[in-house]
Amino acid sequence: MATLLLNGMGAFAKFERSLIRERQREGISPAKPRGAYRGRAPSMDAKSATELRAKAAAGVPKAALARHSGISRETVYAYLRAEV
Incomplete structure (x- = not known):
């Protein structure tokens, strides 16, 4: 049962990470409107x-x-x- 849950959480995390990377490539990020990419x-x-x-x-x-x-x-x- 633990292996099943671990695999399920891993698959969900991988899917979420792919969504984040896709949004970053498209330039749609919740951090941009906040000005998080201004640099130091x-x-x-x-x-x-x-x-x-x-x-x-x-x-x-x-x-x-x-x-x-x-x-x-x-x-x-x-x-x-x-x-x-």
């Missing part, structure tokens, strides 16, 4: 990023910039590559 907010605003680029151009070490700004060194390099 930027770590810094435009003014702070401009200051970061100016300090980097002045020769301040990237690690010091990262510590001062509270972001990782990779994020510092990403802002320096962005050159907006």
Whole structure:
């Protein structure tokens, strides 16, 4: 009896997952109207990023910039590559 129930629940879960994937492919998702697919907010605003680029151009070490700004060194390099 337990095997029968387990197989039934597994089949139902597989069917539900296929419905979810189909809706995602079609762009119909309950998360879209909520704005769940906006992505992450930027770590810094435009003014702070401009200051970061100016300090980097002045020769301040990237690690010091990262510590001062509270972001990782990779994020510092990403802002320096962005050159907006």
